[in-house]
Amino acid sequence: MTSQLSSILPSYPPDEMGESDTTEPWIAIEPIVRSTDDGTAQSTNPPTFHQSQFDVILRRQRTRPPTGGGLKDTLATASRFLNLSSDFEFAGWGSFSNLKLTGEDHVVGEERLQRIRRSRLLGQYTGAAVPGNAVLGSVFYALPAVVAVSGVYSPISLFMATLTLFLWRPIMEELASALPISGAPYSYILNVSRKWLALIGAALLLLDFASTSVVSAATASSYLAGEVVLPFPTFVGAALVLIIFAFVSLTGLKESARIASVVLAFHIATMIALAIASTVYWARLGNVQLRHNWADGQPSTHAAIARQLFNGFCLGMLGLTGFECTPSYIGRIKSGQFPLVLRNLHLPAIVLNTLMIMLVLATVPLERVLGGANVLSALAEMSAGPWLRKWLVVDATIVLCGGVLTGILSACELFEQLAHDRIIPQVFLYSLPISSAQYISITVFTAISAALYASSGGSLAIVSKMFSLVWLTVMGLFPLALLLLRFNRGRMPRERNTPLSLVFLTLALVSVVFAGNVAIDPSTAGYFAAYLFGVLAVFAATQNQVQLLRAVYWTYDQYPVLHRWTISKMWGTGLVGVMTKLKRQPVCILVKTDEINHLLHMLLYVRENEETSCVKIVHFCDEENGVPSELEANAKILDEAFPEITIDLIIVQGMFSPANVASLAHRLQIPPSLMFMSCPGPQFAHPIAEFGARIISL
Template structure:
């Protein structure tokens, strides 16, 4: 294709392109400095010209004939072939701005000119090399069991503390929690419109900026860490209460280390194992409920009446109910983990899992709390708060049920620890591929294929949580509640953002906006309540959050930080080798390209894609990819728009790749291989009605 022909064709065809005035607005957005704008030898400015073809003819790198790259056949498809073809060869010699640091030249600031490439992508190549690996699809029961272990296991560490802080009003507090759960059932179901693993991190990556998604990821890491620590500490308390093993503090750390070793050995979560544990736990809870009801009938309501008439913890019923509500939010922890494995669930299963979980919470936690108050005096509950359900089992059915309850508690809670280690591996792997965590975390053990750096990092975070809280299960529960509530609040915010910014997404369920706001208000109130109850936990949460978020922010802003360091080091002659190392590091940080797939030539859409890359990615290379079946179908002004943006953003090389073939999710996967990038680095707009975002295997939606 002759790009000059397209230039002439676009002279009068598109008034929008002819009348563009991007310099003042877009130059500022791209971070150009005043000294660059004032350069007497600056590149031609769009605002100085009245028509686009004149600009393109007078610019330093006018569009020339497109280069053709052969991708071969299905048998000879060369991986990363387009990566080398798009390597920038024309550098600062063609760019007239003065260098910020003369002795370093301009190469470290100017990204280089882009180019246009044409290629063919035959159907047989796509069929063989564009396959997107499918996750194992599980049904409703198994999917429910995985998250159900955590949700129903919450009763083991919720009942006792809830009664301690709310007294006789604990069942009312937990019923209010169930109201929030039922609202969140629909919030989570609507978010199923983005069926990507990664939970709220993936949702905010689709609906917001990378930095906001990083904040959500930190909350998820703390949520998983607190879940692992609370589960390990509670299991240790149950084991010590039953068998008097020894120091609970040491035992908690030992449990965490043991499951870290299992994760390092390559042990992974199994839906079948989860199903067995889930049914054992439900059977144990049912047996405990039935035995408690029988005991209540035989002994009457004297204990229940005594507990009801006893002074409440604060003497203020509404405050007690509110305190119980704040702590009782732990009763459905684990629900937020269901979106983490949505890709493994069969179509239509996700919404059913949300329904099942909401009813499980309603039928277990408030009921078990009420029966505990009907059987045990408050003083005995306070004395056995950390293993109250096993003590309840001994009271209503003797030693056998206590033993069964303790064993069940240890199995369920240890299963929660393993799930946390498995969940963190998937989350941190996703984040490392998105450049939010160091890529060395992706190194795997060659024998077990486990990500040892991720597992050891998470183990360190968990041990720090135990040390900082001194293994206090009440403090750990409050920290867990704050992290969990922060994640819940982010899910509600993600729902509102997707309603506004991604309205074209097909949704299986719609949650009313006022219901989302109501649920968000309830969660924020619970965060405030827990913060007032234990300001120390807010401090601990903020410190952990600040350290992790600061590290991620440094990675997101790595290029800016390195540029400042280069600028500082270059003015110190004694730091020549340091400057050289920083320059190499800067080049590596900016070297990995990203691809944006477009089906039209609207320059404002392409401009938004360029701005998204500048603001969210460290790269200096954007590749615009367009699929076509016939040459006549190529948008007239696509090459012109690419050239304009390439000049408007000198710190971003913008290529245009014209692909003769049919656009599909498999074609995107095939092009990712040809470009030598992961599918996480492929960007698209909202898919139409004919396809869903989950079909694209990790490609990111960046605009409506």
């Protein structure tokens, strides 16, 4: 290119260029000469952009080692450290290479793709069984909380609360059709927005799982204490349940849809038996008890009635807890079955919650209901005697302990995903040699749950109210994720289109109900905020390890006396080594075109969201289209524009497909979760879930 340009451009003697010994290539652009009306020549220098005569500009490129290593220019930039050269701030030069995947790579890629496809085994009933125990088991702790604030108006409040899921179902269905990947809502937000917002979703999910385990354990202990005399307080029993099932998890027990189906079938049979016995007892008793309860529970003013209805509606959301876990299993549900799974969870929740609270008020004296007794066990004893009460206690213990185990295992899956995304340390992936249980994740989650329960003073009421706030906030992430998907990933194909007014209405409802729960007991907002900020602080620290270590080293560097001690110098050298190692963890950007603005935006995302100084730009090249003409040149420009990042360009021979991406992940030893791609369009030929890559641009 230099020789071609020099042949058409005027040359200048060295003394006219101002530097006679320069070895850099220069281009001198001849001034544009125009003729005026009187025939004289008039020069306009410099030309405007519109007047530019050349569309190719040769720019100076620094000499790069042939192998791609070496440091970028560090002499022009001073180091912020007193005892550390500026070499530390800069990465090496990137490289260009052609890559052909081997047969072993293709075998590994096909195996991963087949595992993804084989994992979609759950139909509409087995898929509903996994979260169904939590949704239908919440009746044990939702009813007492609602009756305590809503009294005789509890059936109306609970019925209205369960109807609100008609707002969420189309939102969840649209999100699942666009992003059929597990880990929602954290995974949704991670693919449609920035990582810091996804971290908020992850923190809320962790609190939701912890609250599920604590409330389930405390309720199970309460039901046992109502049936037998425990040799210890109820809160001790709840702690023992948490510890016991932590040890059960360490044995390697994994959640099974079949086991969940059996437990759910037993719970449904128990509820049907309780409903039949209570209905028969109500028919024999008549409406005497219902009229007494109605008269005794009437507030004095209409405003008090409205307040009871609203408070019961706000806390009635507890009867729907577990519904938010359903999208977390979307990767295991057969295609097209997810809307049916939501229906199979929602409709029984409406019937169960409304029917049970109506039967309680029709047969059990109101003073006993409000006296803190186990509501459903009191209903069972009044309807059929001690045998049904014992049956119900057994059912409650099994279902609620299953909720504890579900919370632990769900948290382990979340920790695993966060570790793969490099949000938390890799030690969370460590497992026991025999059981393969993630002992670090189980231990940390049990400690979080125990701290949550202890900070509430062992109060089930406080934890339940805080659980309601956590659940509401998690449910609020779904309409927020859909709004972000519409705005940031509008090209993404999906099967349905939820009205935008419905999305805004759902967000408004979340805000109103959240405020109502805070008004019922403002102290719960303090617990909620404290734990949310605590978890976020931990995530922020682990997500920004290099920045924190850099701040620590800078503080150490400001005291010259520390550099005179051998031990201190060794500590500083080790700190630099840790930072360098963390920065060299690579990520991969999958690109289709060579537009430099598109490449720039993807690199900016990586710089803002990932702690890495090693980025590999990968383009899959087929024989029909070839390599984009400006891709190599633009990659070199960006490699120079980002001195803190080494940018390697890799051209892979083959089609862009899920199997080839999985093969590339094996070849480069980069997990698919750290491979980034742009948003697919409506004509995209492959399911997005099979790639496992993160979508980071439109």
